[in-house]
Structure formats: structure tokens, C-alpha cells
Amino acid sequence: MNVERWQSLLEGMIEAVWLVDPLTLRIVAANRAATSMLNMEPGKLVGKPVTELATTPEDQFFWEDVAAGLADHILSETLLLLEDGSTVPVERRVSQVRLSAEIVVYQVAISDRTEQRRVEQELENLLAELRATLDSTADGILVTDTDGGVRGYNQRFAELWDMPNELMIRKDDAATHAWMTQNVLNSAEYESRIRTIANSALTETRDVVALRNGRILERVSMPQLARGRPTGRVYSFRDITQQLANESRLQLAAEVFESSLDAICVADPQGVIAAANPSFERLYGLPVEQIKGRVLWSMIRSTQYELSGQDFLKALAHSNAWEGEASFLPQSGDEVPILASLVRVVSQGKEILHYIAFLKDTTEKLAALQRIEELAFSDPLTSLPNRALLHERIDFSLELCEREHKKCAIVFIDLDHFKKINDSMGHIFGDQVLVAVAKRLRSCLRQSDTAARTGGDEFVLLLHDTDALGAEAMVNRVLQARVRTCRSGRFDLDHNQQHRHCHLSPRWGEPR
Numbered sequence: 028m029n030v031e032r033w034q035s036l037l038e039g040m041i042e043a044v045w046l047v048d049p050l051t052l053r054i055v056a057a058n059r060a061a062t063s064m065l066n067m068e069p070g071k072l073v074g075k076p077v078t079e080l081a082t083t084p085e086d087q088f089f090w091e092d093v094a095a096g097l098a099d100h101i102l103s104e105t106l107l108l109l110e111d112g113s114t115v116p117v118e119r120r121v122s123q124v125r126l127s128a129e130i131v132v133y134q135v136a137i138s139d140r141t142e143q144r145r146v147e148q149e150l151e152n153l154l155a156e157l158r159a160t161l162d163s164t165a166d167g168i169l170v171t172d173t174d175g176g177v178r179g180y181n182q183r184f185a186e187l188w189d190m191p192n193e194l195m196i197r198k199d200d201a202a203t204h205a206w207m208t209q210n211v212l213n214s215a216e217y218e219s220r221i222r223t224i225a226n227s228a229l230t231e232t233r234d235v236v237a238l239r240n241g242r243i244l245e246r247v248s249m250p251q252l253a254r255g256r257p258t259g260r261v262y263s264f265r266d267i268t269q270q271l272a273n274e275s276r277l278q279l280a281a282e283v284f285e286s287s288l289d290a291i292c293v294a295d296p297q298g299v300i301a302a303a304n305p306s307f308e309r310l311y312g313l314p315v316e317q318i319k320g321r322v323l324w325s326m327i328r329s330t331q332y333e334l335s336g337q338d339f340l341k342a343l344a345h346s347n348a349w350e351g352e353a354s355f356l357p358q359s360g361d362e363v364p365i366l367a368s369l370v371r372v373v374s375q376g377k378e379i380l381h382y383i384a385f386l387k388d389t390t391e392k393l394a395a396l397q398r399i400e401e402l403a404f405s406d407p408l409t410s411l412p413n414r415a416l417l418h419e420r421i422d423f424s425l426e427l428c429e430r431e432h433k434k435c436a437i438v439f440i441d442l443d444h445f446k447k448i449n450d451s452m453g454h455i456f457g458d459q460v461l462v463a464v465a466k467r468l469r470s471c472l473r474q475s476d477t478a479a480r481t482g483g484d485e486f487v488l489l490l491h492d493t494d495a496l497g498a499e500a501m502v503n504r505v506l507q508a509r510v511r512t513c514r515s516g517r518f519d520l521d522h523n524q525q526h527r528h529c530h531l532s533p534r535w536g537e538p539r
Contacts, residue, residue, distance in 0.1 A: 034058075040136075045072065046124075047133040052077050052090055055132065064117075064139055066109055077135070082106040082114050104140065116140040167244075167264035173257060175225060176200050187264050189240055212237045224248055228257040229392050231288045235267070243268045249288075255395040290365075290386040294323040296379040298340075310365075310388060312358035323384055327367060329353040343371040343382070355386060364389045406480040408458055409465035417479035420489055427491075436498035438488035440468075440505075445484035471504045 034056055037044050043061035045054045057072040065072070065080070078090055086105055101121045106114040117137045124134045167184030171177055177200045185195055188210060194202055211217040217236065224232055229250050236244045244264045251259040284291055290307035294300050300323055303315045311318055311326070328335035329351055334342060342349045353367040368385040404416040412420065424435045442464065449457040461484065468478040468486060477489040488505075490498055 043137040043139070045077070045135040045137070047077055047121075047135055049123075049131060049133055061137065064115065064137065065107060066111070080107050082108045107137070116144050165265070169262040169264070170251075170259060171262070172259045173228065175204065175221075177203050178259065184264060187242060187244060187266060188238070210239050212239060224260070229395070233283065233287065236264070241268070242266055243271055252391070255391055255398060290384075290388070292318070292323065292384050292386075294382040294384070296381065298323045298382065301381070307386070310355065310357060310363065310386060323382065326356050327353050327365075327384070327386075328356070329367070339369060343369060347371045347373065352389070355388075364393055409462055409480050411465050411468075411486075412477060412479040414479070414481045417477065417481065417487055417489065420477050420479075424489060424491055433492050434494050436488075436490040436493050436495070436501075438490065438498060438502055440486040440488065442484040467508050468505065471501065471508060476501075 037046070037056060037058035040058060041060065043064045044058050045061055046056040047053065048055050053074055053076050054072050055074075059069055062069050062072055078086075081090070083106065089101075089103060089105070102118070104116070104118050107117055108114055116139075118140055120136045122134045122136070123131060125131050164181065164183060167181065167187040169177070169180045169184050177198070184190075188207060190203075190206065194206060208214050208218060220234065224230065229252075231250065232246075232248045234246055236246050238244065243266070245267045246262060246264055248260055248262045250257045251261060284302075284304050287304055288306055290304065290310040292300050292303040292307045300318055300321050303311075303318050308315055308318065324336045324339055327339065330353075334353075339349065347370065349367075349369045351367060353365055354362040355365045355367075356362055366387045366389050370383040370385075372380045372383060374380055404413060405411065406413045421437070427433070428435050442460070445457065445460070448460055461480070464486065465478065465480065468488065472478055472488065472490075475491045477491075479487045479489070481487055488501070490501055493501070
């Protein structure tokens with residue numbers, strides 16, 4: 028079999044590649060990347076049976092299946108045997124390639140997975156270390172999902188709550204929560220608090236739980252976030268029974284003040300800051316020594332209630348407390364959105380003792396809400412406006428046309444043979460076609476027009492300030508965007524000398 032003329036093509040490939048005779052299962056050509064991977068001299072692979080590089084009986088069966096022609100394309104992972112007896116983990120892709128009308132070979136593309144295996148092993152070790160750390164911590168840790176399902180807990184948690192062995196062996200979330208509820212002194216209050224925490228996905232909480240076994244636990248809960256969205260909650264339980272017995276109420280309050288995740292500061296009756304916790308230091312951007320002496324009211328303003336400066340004093344005079352959304356002005360000068368809770372502390376003689384401000388940075392929460400709003404009004408696949416946003420824009424356009432005596436047009440578009448594409452190529456390929464069509468429509472529209480996807484392969488164009496002739500011209504622009512089909516199965520969308528590439532079947536590549 029003469030394959031020498033294909034050798035230059037193999038050498039141009041980054042992956043290690045063999046060409047294998049389908050009858051003898053011997054390697055007839057290989058590039059330098061393949062010999063380098065196996066620590067062999069160039070050309071030494073040629074003529075070697077692929078079964079000699081196998082390391083397991085399963086690999087022998089694999090090549091028997093290949094030789095039997097059970098599949099044209101096979102992807103698998105295996106271990107290749109080196110000359111020194113060691114092995115290298117690889118991912119292997121076998122494809123049938125026709126070099127000419129008479130010559131058919133198997134192309135074996137191989138990727139070294141040594142580094143990937145090393146990373147996976149490091150990750151396993153890291154998880155084991157994390158588990159060991161959680162089990163060695165003095166706090167009991169409980170992790171739940173957004174629905175309250177138990178993802179896991181450490182040994183210290185089981186000790187604090189006196190979990191029975193049979194409950195620790197079997198996974199029963201309902202029984203675990205029931206055990207915790209029946210072991211607190213005030214079950215009704217405990218359940219109510221748990222519901223409140225569950226309904227506030229982004230809230231960080233700190234409170235105290237009294238158990239029937241005499242322990243007093245400090246419970247801290249924090250949301251688990253992934254890309255700004257809540258995925259669960261972590262509860263940590265610390266036994267503070269002895270601490271409460273040894274420390275005074277004031278000392279405990281000072282501990283809560285220092286460890287609170289909320290930014291807290293205390294100001295005198297004139298609003299001058301006298302104390303601030305570490306979270307407030309981080310929010311403002313200066314150490315507490317430089318924060319002391321500054322006026323609290325100069326840092327906060329509320330556009331929602333049109334309050335700033337001395338206006339907060341007037342609001343606090345009515346109820347001794349105020350809560351709302353506000354903006355915080357740190358040392359950097361860049362305003363930070365916050366949720367502020369302000370408290371005025373008075374003596375029995377109604378004299379003002381001091382003011383306390385609890386501030387929570389809501390930047391991430393607002394960003395998450397904005398992302399949710401974007402998802403509600405856009406198609407997640409093509410990023411075009413969805414049906415809800417299209418309806419709003421149509422209503423606005425109609426009102427504008429009626430007020431300014433103008434016209435608008437609506438064009439409905441669906442794709443021919445799209446079901447055949449999904450059935451023959453798969454939904455992933457069909458999604459790529461929809462994305463390509465969305466890009467094509469955007470390139471044909473004016474900035475004031477709207478292209479929306481209303482479902483499946485259906486699109487709608489909303490054309491502002493146009494008549495029938497203008498709408499017809501726009502539709503012609505869409506239809507005239509040419510599609511050139513390539514042998515490789517890729518096509519170029521050509522419009523205004525701009526090329527966009529998307530995967531599309533040559534059979535369905537032409538527009539209607």
C-alpha cells in the first residue's frame with residue numbers, strides 16, 4: 028500500500044496520527060508526533076501491529092470490532108504500551124478514510140491525556156484534603172441545596188446534634204431535618220426561622236439555637252453562589268455553651284459585632300462614627316482608625332426615599348429605625364448599592380445614646396437580578412428578543428405610529444426543512460443553524476429594527492418607520508444574503524463583504 032504521498036499531510040497535524048491497514052491492522056504510516064509520544068525513532072512505528080501497543084484484553088476486543096467494521100468512527104480512552112514497558116493514557120479516535128477508489132485505511136488520531144489524568148488526581152487529592160479539613164474543624168458543617176436537600180455534613184455536626192448511627196448510614200433528608208427539629212427547645216420557632224432563611228436565597232444569617240441536650244449553638248448560614256446565582260446554603264454550628272457561661276452579654280455582643288458579615292458602625296448623637304467592624308472597614312476602604320471621626324450621614328443617601336444627610340435623623344425620630352435601599356459612598360468615591368438598616372438607641376429618659384448602621388453590599392444581588400431579567404426577555408440560544416419582549420416592542424411601535432402618523436411592518440419567517448436537519452444531524456447541529464440564521468438576520472436589519480425568535484425555527488422581524496416597499500426591500504435583503512456550501516460541511520454567510528461561519532449540512536445549506 029503506497030501511502031508515502033500522505034506522509035506530508037500527517038506531519039502537518041498537531042495530534043499524533045497513525046494510518047492502519049484495515050486487513051492486517053498494521054501501521055502503514057505515522058507522523059513524528061506519534062513516534063514522539065511513544066518515545067520511538069521516526070519510522071519505527073511503520074509495520075508494527077496495533078495490537079502490540081495494546082495493554083489490556085479489552086483493547087484486543089476493540090481492534091477486533093474495528094477490523095469487523097462495526098463502526099466508521101470510534102472514540103475511546105485507553106493505555107498505550109511504550110517500549111520500556113510503561114504506559115501512557117490517551118484518547119483515541121478511529122475513523123475510516125478513503126485515500127483513493129481502491130485504498131481504504133483507518134486513521135487513528137491520539138491525544139495524550141497524561142496531564143489531564145494528573146489534574147484529575149490532584150483534584151481528587153484536593154477533595155480528600157477538603158473533606159479531612161471539614162472533619163477536623165471545630166465547627167459542625169451542614170451543606171444543603173436550594174430545596175433544603177442534605178448534600179453532606181461533617182463528623183463534628185453529627186456530634187453536636189447527637190445524630191444516631193442508623194441515620195448517618197442511610198441518606199434520608201426528611202429524617203435528618205426531623206431529627207434536628209425535635210432536638211431543639213423551641214421547634215416552632217426553629218422551623219419558622221429555617222423557612223425564612225430558605226426564602227431569602229442571598230441572605231447571610233447568624234443566630235443562636237438551643238438544643239435539648241443542653242448545648243447552645245451559634246448558627247451561621249451563607250449562600251452558595253455559582254455565577255451570581257444561589258446553588259445552595261452552608262450552615263456552620265459552633266458550640267458556644269461554655270462561652271456564654273464564661274462571658275458577659277456585652278462581650279458576646281462585641282464578638283458578634285466583630286465577626287458579622289454585615290458592615291456595622293456605631294455613631295454618637297451627632298452622627299460621628301465612634302466604632303466600626305472589619306466588614307465596614309472593607310466596605311469603606313480604610314482602617315477603623317481613619318474612619319473614626321467621620322460623619323455617618325455623609326456616607327449614605329437614598330434615592331428611593333429621597334433621603335440624605337440630616338433627612339435620616341428626621342426619619343429615625345419617628346420610629347427609632349429605618350430600613351431601605353440606599354447608596355454608600357466609600358473612600359474611592361464609587362457609589363455602592365446597599366441595603367441599610369439604621370437604628371437610633373435611646374435611654375429610658377429618651378435621650379439619644381448613639382446610632383447603629385447595618386449595611387449590606389447588594390452589588391452581586393442586583394447583578395443577579397439583572398441577569399434574571401435579561402433571561403426573561405431574550406432567547407437563551409440566539410440572544411434575540413423573545414416573544415414577551417417582542418410583544419412589548421410591537422405595542423410601543425404601534426403607539427408610536429399612531430402618535431406620529433407613521434407605519435411599521437411585521438415579517439414572519441420560518442425555515443424550510445429544519446425538522447430534517449434536526450432529525451438527520453441532531454439538535455446540537457440544528458441549534459447552530461438557528462444561531463447562524465439569527466446572525467444573518469441581525470446583519471440585514473437597521474439598528475432601529477427588531478429580530479426576534481418566537482420559538483422553534485420561527486422568527487419575526489419588526490420594522491419601524493417603513494411602508495410596504497420598505498418591508499419588501501428588507502425581506503429581499505434577507506433572501507439575497509447568499510449561502511455558499513463547502514465540501515467540508517461548513518458554509519459562509521456573505522453580506523456586505525462580511526463572512527460569518529456556521530456548521531450546516533451541505534444538503535440543507537441553500538436558503539429557500
